[in-house]
Amino acid sequence: xRVAWLFALVLLAPQLAWAxxxxxxxxxxxNAAAGTxxxxxxVRRYRDQLASSGYYETSDARNMLPYGPTETDAYRRAxxxxxxxxxxxxxxxxxxxxxxxxxxxxxxxxxxxxxxxxHGPEPIASVTHYFSRLNPVRRxxxxxxxxxxxxxxxxxxxxxxxxxxxxxxxxxAFPALFYSDRLMFWLIVGVFxxxxxxxxxxxxxxxxxxxxxxx
Amino acid sequence: xxxxxxxxxxxxxxxxxxxxxxxxxxxxxVTGTGRMYFATDWGQAILxxxxxxxxxxxxxxxxxxxxxxxxxxxxxxxxxxxxxxxLGRSLFGPDSLVPTWRDxxxxxxxxxxxxGLAKLPRFERWNYWEKFDYWAVFWGVPLxxxxxxxxIYPVETSRLLPGWVLNVALLFHRAEAVLAVTYIIIxxxxxxxxxxSTFPLNxxxxxxxxxxxxxxxxKSDWINRLKRExxxxxxxxxxxxxxxxxxxxxxxxxxIALGLYLLIAGGYYSQFINIH
Numbered sequence: 001x002r003v004a005w006l007f008a009l010v011l012l013a014p015q016l017a018w019a020x021x022x023x024x025x026x027x028x029x030x031n032a033a034a035g036t037x038x039x040x041x042x043v044r045r046y047r048d049q050l051a052s053s054g055y056y057e058t059s060d061a062r063n064m065l066p067y068g069p070t071e072t073d074a075y076r077r078a079x080x081x082x083x084x085x086x087x088x089x090x091x092x093x094x095x096x097x098x099x100x101x102x103x104x105x106x107x108x109x110x111x112x113x114x115x116x117x118x119h120g121p122e123p124i125a126s127v128t129h130y131f132s133r134l135n136p137v138r139r140x141x142x143x144x145x146x147x148x149x150x151x152x153x154x155x156x157x158x159x160x161x162x163x164x165x166x167x168x169x170x171x172x173a174f175p176a177l178f179y180s181d182r183l184m185f186w187l188i189v190g191v192f193x194x195x196x197x198x199x200x201x202x203x204x205x206x207x208x209x210x211x212x213x214x215x
Numbered sequence: 216x217x218x219x220x221x222x223x224x225x226x227x228x229x230x231x232x233x234x235x236x237x238x239x240x241x242x243x244x245v246t247g248t249g250r251m252y253f254a255t256d257w258g259q260a261i262l263x264x265x266x267x268x269x270x271x272x273x274x275x276x277x278x279x280x281x282x283x284x285x286x287x288x289x290x291x292x293x294x295x296x297x298x299x300x301x302l303g304r305s306l307f308g309p310d311s312l313v314p315t316w317r318d319x320x321x322x323x324x325x326x327x328x329x330x331g332l333a334k335l336p337r338f339e340r341w342n343y344w345e346k347f348d349y350w351a352v353f354w355g356v357p358l359x360x361x362x363x364x365x366x367i368y369p370v371e372t373s374r375l376l377p378g379w380v381l382n383v384a385l386l387f388h389r390a391e392a393v394l395a396v397t398y399i400i401i402x403x404x405x406x407x408x409x410x411x412s413t414f415p416l417n418x419x420x421x422x423x424x425x426x427x428x429x430x431x432x433x434k435s436d437w438i439n440r441l442k443r444e445x446x447x448x449x450x451x452x453x454x455x456x457x458x459x460x461x462x463x464x465x466x467x468x469x470x471i472a473l474g475l476y477l478l479i480a481g482g483y484y485s486q487f488i489n490i491h
Contacts, residue, residue: 104489109254110268148370155373158381165386180383184390191398198344199406201329206411 081131082123107160111147118143118160221424222441223452232289233420236352237470239282244396246275248477251389255487257480279363286356309339309440314350318343340437348403355395362388400474408471421463424452 084090095115096103107113118134125132133142140156148155163170165181225233245261249271252258265271298305306313320336322343327333336342341349362384365372369381408417412432419425427447431438441447 106490109490110250150370152370152373154376155370155378157378158369158373159379162382174379174382176379176383177386180386181390184387184394188390188394188397191394192401195347195398195402198326199402201326203406203410205329209411 081125081129083126083129084122084124102161105160105162117146218454219426219428221452221454222427222430222438222447223424223450224419224430225423227423228292230420230423232285232292235285236282239278239285240395240399241470241473242278243275243282244392244477245473246271246278247392248396248481250275252481252484252488254490255484257484276363276367279360282356283360286352286360309437312341312346312349314343314346318346337436337439338434339440340434342434351395351398355391358391359388359395362391396474397478400478404471404474408467416464416467418455418460418463421467422455422460424454 099115102115103109107118108115120133127134129135133139136153136156140151140153144151144156159174159177162177163173165174165177166185167178170178170181246265249258249261249265250268252261253268262268262271265274305311307315317339321338324333324336325343328335365376365381365384366388369378372381372384407413408415412429427438438447441450
């Protein structure tokens with residue numbers, strides 16, 4: 001049994017240790033080959049490790065506070081050039097195996113888009129990462145405009161992976177959607193709260209009328 | 216043929232506008248339901264009737280334009296009919312559909328009547344229920360038209376407004392459509408036609424006229440006012456021809472059956488939708 005554990009550790013440990021460096025190296029070689037590598041080390045450090053607010057060079061990384069080991073991992077991944085670096089058995093899995101709810105959007109279901117049509121081939125950088133084609137600075141040109149000709153940065157702020165409008169997640173991330181949903185919900189509830197009992201009462205009551213009202 | 220004296224309630228223009236509204240509303244409902252239930256077999260079957268998702272969308276858009284056209288036409292007609300010299304009386308008088316304090320009182324009186332606590336209100340020409348139905352179109356059509364227009368032209372819209380407004384527009388479009396369709400089916404169709412006094416069909420919106428006796432039961436204050444002003448004769452109308460009656464009975468029941476089917480099937484299949 002102990003041997004099996006040791007074997008597992010040997011298999012896993014180098015992968016975890018090297019993965020981050022591996023993806024960074026991949027970009028470094030590509031950039032160096034293309035001759036586009038930046039001269040300043042500070043910018044390179046920024047590009048490799050930090051999430052971008054979309055206005056790189058002027059304002060930068062978001063202040064990300066992890067609350068626990070799971071969040072730490074998620075936040076660390078949100079800042080990576082290869083968001084899936086070091087994940088075991090990654091190449092044999094489908095996106096929806098982990099991102100199950102992400103496929104429940106109109107682009108996937110109605111337009112029959114695949115994940116890769118927007119998120120691109122491997123390595124998939126985090127959406128806010130400098131490298132990402134979905135970074136807000138270039139999303140409209142690199143992704144949206146492939147189908148929506150003439151799309152600008154404003155157009156790209158359409159939320160494809162929309163949170164459930166009634167959820168607390170929407171309240172935090174998309175308040176306009178959340179409160180619009182509440183407004184329409186209470187409008188519908190209000191209309192039916194008045195008119196269903198009114199209709200049923202009317203319907204029942206008419207059967208008990210014996211005399212016709214006087215004219 | 217029925218020879219009882221009849222009174223005209225709706226002119227040809229209003230009845231035609233209403234038929235246009237029914238037709239565009241049902242086309243929009245069916246194509247919109249197909250689009251909303253895209254992920255289910257039922258939605259696919261509906262869309263297949265219109266030649267698939269894309270052509271159903273195109274029909275939905277054109278029916279929307281037609282409905283908006285009818286709405287604008289009706290507004291033009293109303294503006295033309297208004298008595299601009301006596302605007303106050305024209306807007307708030309008994310022949311107007313503008314809600315007044317009287318409507319709230321009559322609503323309360325009707326609720327009391329359910330429990331035998333009050334007499335049935337003596338309604339004027341339009342009662343509160345009809346006024347609500349009428350004005351619901353006035354908030355529904357502009358909301359659906361504007362949000363629909365934004366969704367037809369998303370790139371152009373995003374130049375004027377931030378792109379995330381499209382998420383909100385879609386939510387409003389869908390929620391308002393669900394409200395309108397369920398209200399029309401449950402309240403307007405079922406209670407409008409299947410009450411004791413209107414069963415088997417409330418014919419007035421198709422025939423345009425109603426017998427004076429029947430109008431006197433439902434809207435006694437209106438008939439009394441007309442008698443007092445000696446205008447009852449002016450508004451007398453002929454009974455609808457039998458063939459015409461057969462036609463609108465078939466049409467009316469087809470729409471009611473379609474509405475009921477959409478309501479029940481839509482309720483059932485809504486559990487299989489997973490889009491947000």
